[in-house]
Amino acid sequence: MSFYNTFVRPLLFSLPAETAHNFALSSIRTFLRPSFIQNVLSKRLCVDLAVERFGLKFKNPLGLAAGFDKNCVAAAQLACLGFGFVEIGTVTYKPQSGSPKPRLFRLEADKALINRMGFNNDGAEVVVSRLKKIKNRDFILGVNIGKNREIEEIEAVENYLSCFRLIREEADYVAINVSSPNTPNLRKFQEADKLRKLLKSMQEENTTCIPILVKISPDLSEAQIEAIVEVCLETKIHGVIATNTTVSREGLQTASYEIQKAGEGGLSGKPLAEVSNQVIRKVYRLSQGKLPIIGVGGIFTAEDAFKKICAGASLLQVYTGFVYMGPAVARDINLGLQKIIHQKGFASLDEAVGSESI
Ligand SMILES: Cc1cc2nc3c(=O)[nH]c(=O)nc-3n(C[C@H](O)[C@H](O)[C@H](O)COP(=O)(O)O)c2cc1C
Structure with a gap:
């Protein structure tokens, strides 16, 4: 048992979930x-997993x-915990307060969370000013952008573009969020025609590539998924992040009254792992490995991470696993991954990507 599991997590989990998050x-x-931290980690994190x-x-x-870290308040510190990159956001063009509280819930029996945060964030202008203040940044930083809640479909592309114009100079990559279940009609932008229009407009604006x-x-x-892959290839999108949270509540161990008490929102964590693996496999297969995939959903251990790599992900992300496993999660997963890759006889991580995508 780690210090985090024995002392810190019980303390944090005794608080309401959003309070604990803000405190952490x-x-x-x-x-x-x-x-x-870099000194401590560089001694222990001698991994060769560069991608x-x-x-x-x-x-x-x-x-x-x-x-x-929706508002980029601790990106540099988070990067030092051993993460290969940090994705901040979702940031919207204008600030917004998000859904009414409570809006974040733990399902401990399932090692899961349900959230309906609703893109609470300080808005692109404030976030950009914070990004500019990060000195000598030596880690990769992505910015995830979404649309403001009150924006109607007809103005949504312009709303995404306004946010993109503000943040693009300060980011290494931009993730377009069309999959959060907590902003009404956002997921409609996954429909081929709407997605094509949005991505074409983004690319036209993307003068710095x-x-x-x-x-x-x-x-x-x-x-x-097939239609999305087609549109992404056609519009020369650089990659897919699979996946966001699910609205499904299938197969949960948590008592149904607790699940009902949490109410609507996106489910993340362990129950999402295999569902997201299936999406990764499909994207990899349908794109014939041409679309780089960031695999996310239910990663807690190096074994979970490796499954996503074999499914076709070449990069990975974690959120709920960080909440349950604590600040050593990135270090532990990276060390474990390196071991697994060598044990399985792969010369590099790249060689393992998509090895079980069929
Ligand atoms: C409290 C909470 C807030 C989240 N907010 C966002 C968000 O603003 N934008 C986004 O693209 N994904 C958001 N996500 C989804 C995560 O980035 C991730 O895709 C999802 O939780 C699955 O990964 P996990 O099982 O490791 O948590 C959020 C997840 C949680 C739990």
Whole structure:
């Protein structure tokens, strides 16, 4: 049992979930000194898992998923915990307060969370000013963008573009979120025609050729995934992030009254793992490995991470696993991954990508 599991997690889990999240994030921002952690980690994290995708060199394949640091208040400190990259956001053009509280719930029996945060964030202008203040940034930083809640469909593309124009100079890549279940009608932008229009407009605006990725839902049919892959290839999108949270509540261990008490929202964590693996497999197969995939959903251990690599992901992200496993999760997964790759006889992580995608 680690210090986190024995002492810190019980303390954090005694608080309401969003309070615990805010407390953890501000503690990370206040108490973690990047130079100190880097010294500690560089001694113990001697992994050779570097990955190059869409022109970016990642120190290791495991990133922190969007939603943990929505406003870019602790990206540098989080990067030092051993993550190969950090994705901040979702950021919207205008600030917004998100859904009414409570809006984040733990399902401990399932090692899962349900959230309906609804893109609470400080808005692109404020987030950009924070990005500009990060000195000598030596980690890869993605910015995940979404649309403002009150924006109607007809103005949505312009709303995404306004956000994109503000943040693109400060990001290494941009993730377009069309898959959060907590903004009404957002997921409609996964429909081929709407997605094509959005992505074409983004690419026309993308004069600096920054990598653009699309984050998709786990609740898509095979035909929908096929259409999305086609549009992504046609519009020369750099990659797919699979997946966001699910609206399904199938196969949960948690008592049904507790699930009902949590109410609507996206489910993340362990129950999402295999569902997201299936989406990764389909995207890899349908794109014949041409679309780099960031695999996310239910990663807690190196074994979980390796399954996603074999399914076709070349990069990975974690959110709920970080909440349950604590600050050593990136280090532990990376060390474990390196071991597994060597044990299975692969010369590199790249060789394992998609090895079980059929
Ligand atoms: C509390 C919470 C907030 C989230 N906020 C966002 C968000 O703002 N944008 C986004 O693209 N994904 C968001 N996500 C989804 C995660 O990035 C990730 O795709 C999902 O949780 C599956 O990964 P996991 O099982 O490792 O948590 C959020 C997830 C949680 C639990």
